Amino acid sequence: MGIYLCVDATLCTNFVGLFDLDVTDADVRCLFTGEAEDKWKESAPYLVDITPDAKNCDGTNFCQ
Known part of the structure; x- marks a missing residue:
């Protein structure tokens, strides 16, 4: 069983410094194709x- 976080990219800019979808080592998948x-x-x-x-x-850093 996996644990997933759903991220709204429009709100990511509010959390600069906490995580960045472009540079994180976690597996990131866009829901659009x-x-x-x-x-x-x-x-x-x-x-x-x-x-x-x-x-x-x-x-x-992302998971912390």
């Missing part, structure tokens, strides 16, 4: 895998 992903990148919803045993989520 294709042209929509490219066009709406800044406001699309994203899923972030924060499962404790997920890749690089054993104490990284």
